Amino acid sequence: MSSIEPTAISRHRTPDLITGYRLEKLVGTGGMGEVHKATQLSLGRTVAVKLLNPELAKDPSFIARFQKEAAALAALSHPHVVSIVDKGNTTTTYYLVMEFVDGPSLRELMRTPPQDSPVLLRRMLEICRAIEYAHGRGVIHRDLKPENILLDQQAGGIAKVSDFGLASFLDDANASSRYALTSTHVSMGTVSYMAPEQRVDAKSADARADIFSLGVILYEMFTGEVPLGTFDLPSRRRPGLDPRVDGIVTRCLKPDPADRYQTVTALITDLEPLVPGSLPSLAPLRLTRMQRFRHAMRRLVGATLRAAAVVVVLAALAVLGVAWLRAGERRPAVAPGAAIMADLGPPSPRTGTGRLETGAEKRKVVLGEGPDAPSVLVAGRPVAFEEKALVFPAVDGQSRVGRARLDVVGLEGDIAELTARVRADAPPPTFSRRARAMLYGPAPEPVAALMLVGSTGRYVALLHNGAGAPLALEWALGERRGTMLGLASPEGEARLELSLDADGVLQAYVGSGKDRRAIAEPLDLGPGWQEQFGGAPTPAFGCVEGTCRAEGLTYAVRRAPPLPVEAPVAVSPPPTRTVAVAVPTKAVVPPKRVATPPPPPKRQPIKQPPPKPPKRR
Incomplete structure (x- = not known):
């Protein structure tokens, strides 16, 4: 959830201001209070906590308006509507705990370069389906504007409608009296997006006032300006835009409510063919007070039966487990x-x-x-x-x-x-x-x-x-x-x-x-x-x-290699005649060797002395 005002000044709040929640940081401020990013301690999930201004918390009318937003959100459960988690009050103020939408508002997105027409038409169809659902549950928003439409980046950029603080209830006398905030001939809302009849008498404005606001938002998405007085058709301001958008915007912005679309369902019927790949929607049933009571009773009975069924199943499982332990049943062993x-x-x-x-x-x-x-x-x-x-x-x-x-x-x-x-x-x-x-x-x-x-x-x-x-x-x-x-x-x-x-x-x-x-x-x-x-x-x-x-x-x-082939052996031709020699069966003992004495050593000849010479006489 992005800040409602980019220049919002953060004010210090103790993290444990609300029991069960830890305030993390201020993400936006508005006319009635502040919105903080917080953690729900019991589930560990991120939520948005909306705090009523302590000065306004002393005014019963603003307290009633705050309670009215909680009642409106509690009556709605739709993927394109911000869901409520909890509400309560402290010693100094009142608070609402809502789904945390991580993404910019439609206003912030309009300040960026223009997007393709099919993307804008699909986003407008999501907003219309949210308002169609709210009208079917007897809730009129009465304050539709780009600031109150958030884009969930974690869910693919889908649109979610928020801030039902000025909502009114149809066909519910108790709710109307309990949250009667608008007096006769009093204007409430944002002037640029208000229907003419709502500017004169907000109390008498019906669902067609929201249709006027949807037409203003659709025109501004394509042109970047709100339509005032005599305005140019959107297709003239945005080349290439389907001319059928001109007819839808013109009919939504008719001054006389009788000339506008009488229901958001009729608006969606004309808008769906312009959105590629969209599925036709079914109009929600308008529930009376008795029908809502019956639905609540059915939910209560259903929850009771489901709890009883869980008890029966657990008991049956326990019986079967005991029986198995006693019987010693085992799965057959298979290789x-x-x-x-x-x-x-x-x-x-x-x-x-x-x-x-x-x-x-x-x-x-x-x-x-x-x-x-x-x-x-x-x-x-x-x-x-x-x-x-x-x-x-x-x-x-x-x-x-x-x-x-x-x-x-x-x-x-x-x-x-x-x-x-x-x-x-x-x-x-x-x-x-x-x-x-x-x-x-x-x-x-x-x-x-x-x-x-x-x-x-x-x-x-x-x-x-x-x-x-x-x-x-x-x-x-x-x-x-x-x-x-x-x-x-x-x-x-x-x-x-x-x-x-x-x-x-x-x-x-x-x-x-x-x-x-x-x-x-x-x-x-x-x-x-x-x-x-x-x-x-x-x-x-x-x-x-x-x-x-x-x-x-x-x-x-x-393949195995073939066995090696041995080379042929050369065979010499046989002799012309063969003589067979019988081999005696008895082994021939070789003669023993007789040791011969070594020859005697040769005698050396004796040398004769030389003859003496004759004596001289």
Whole structure:
């Protein structure tokens, strides 16, 4: 709610001036008091508190006018009328607590650059419907002007009519006497927007006075000025405006009330065709005093019956809970894979983003990113595509199992690998889930399944049961059925993998890179393992209970490389004649070796001394 006067001077107010509310800041001032943004402490919501000026709070006529606005708002409940929350008084003043409208007034919007004609016409239609509703409940506003029309930005800029302080009541003698503020031949309102008869005698003005004010507002919205005396038609002041607007404005501004629209419903009938995409409105029924009394009694009786029904239902739930505890009733245990592969009704095709690779040696499908649009057949629970993930949101009701199978063909090969980042989370607690837990016991833990699915209910499923529970490998391949428990599930998201080699050895893994670990013992399906599935299997993702998510789901197959061919061995031609030699059966003992002594060492020849020379005689 914007300030009523942009130059309003904030006055200090203690935050706890009103019990149960905390005043935050002053957002506007007017002739009767101030409007503060406040917080309702019991609900923690933002509200608007309108305080009557303490000096005026001493005047009974202004107190009555303040009470009159509260009574008018209490009689109205419409999306284009500001709703009342509470009223009361303190030792110094009176207050009204109303819905807080976070947005500017129509007056402030008129000071900005002009908006498109369809937007202005739609906003005028919203204002007219609010006044049509008020007239149908016997309330005449009598002070319609741009300052009293607020635009709720949080609700898309819809218009809301406020300030019913000068309103009058039709066909209600008690209200008229209780809030008789207008004396005969007294003018009340804003002169520029008042009908001629209201300027002379506000007490005798009827619903047609509001129609005059609506015509002034409509003219000002398109031209930026109020029509005074002889005025130009709106289409002359605003090029391109539908000329039918001229006729509507002219008829609203007729000096004689008998020449104007007699009801706002008739005005709306002419205005609706000019608003693109508007729905025709139904005229509200005019309620008499007796009809309003009957409606109040019906509401009271209805509230009493609803309260009694709640008591009966709670009692029945308590009886059923005791009976279940005594009988020990439990839900039958069903293997998750079997539950996912059960008859979940006819599948419906969904198209998501992905990539298909159909090479000669390797074929691959990736779900979640890519230029292609692979089809997914969904059965049971609905499925959603969130960026790169396939998600089964939590649901209530009978269908707590979902299956999404990729509808792809041509993925045949001797080696297959299915991977995805999988997560399983319990659903948030709600009243209905708590009630079912009381009646039938705790709901099973959520299970997400990465699967290879064949024909006639044949499958292999790698099950993720949430944090702490063991991962499991479950299979049903004709007569071969079983389950192996493996490692504990990691907390949060887990990368799961199903791998089949050319010899038909199936292995399940968790993690990637250095952290990649086998979950359980390998499952040997043998060569030609496709026959175990009844043909080439297709990848699928399943969910039981809770919320299940698979991101980056990838399935790849390829042909095993052919065995290497050995080179031929060259064989020499056989001899022309072959002699067969009999081999004795008795082993021949080789002769013992006799140690021979080493030869004697050779003697060195003795050297003869040289001959002595003859003696000389």
